[in-house]
Amino acid sequence: MLHGSSNQNLEILAGRLSLASKKGGYFLPEGELDRSKEVFIETADLNTAMNGDIVAIKGNRVIEVITRAKTQFTGTIKTDHDHFWLKPYDTKIYVDILIGEVSLPPGETPISDGDRVIVEITNWQNLAGIGVQRLGRAGDNNAEMNTILFEHKINYDFGEFAQREAEI
Secondary structure (H helix, E strand, C coil): CCCCCCHHHCCEEEEEEEEEECCEEEEEECCCCCHHHCEEEEHHHCCCCCCCCEEEEECCEEEEEEECCCCEEEEEEEEECCEEEEEECCCCCCCCEEEEEECCCCCCCCCCCCEEEEEEEEECCCCEEEEEEEEEECCCHHHHHHHHHHHCCCCCCCHHHHHHHHHC
């Protein structure tokens, strides 16, 4: 753990953040393998950092997100008056994401409450983003499978040629 009487005397460290619960997560300095060197960061001190991000800390506070682990998230759409919110599929994302606009491919079904979608975060300060793809209705087999594939970074869009060949 880092020690010091004031934030000014603490060194800045870079490393990966691993969220553990709604209360916060653990930071392990880059190149460090000794888990006793982990620093607990409370949720209020994450400064928009999310699970897996490479961050810089000073004391027990994230001062900068160096590299985002991911910028697109899947989840289920919830509506609140005139706004869409994404309830993330990833259980280590503890806040809902505001969907400020939807930019789906032409001809795709508009999103609605209960849909599984992919959202790209465009405003990290306000945790807002753009809906970029509708996967289907939550609970639908194809939507669930596509969500799992996306979350594990497995390409599930095989293109027209591969789909035609699979039908033969």
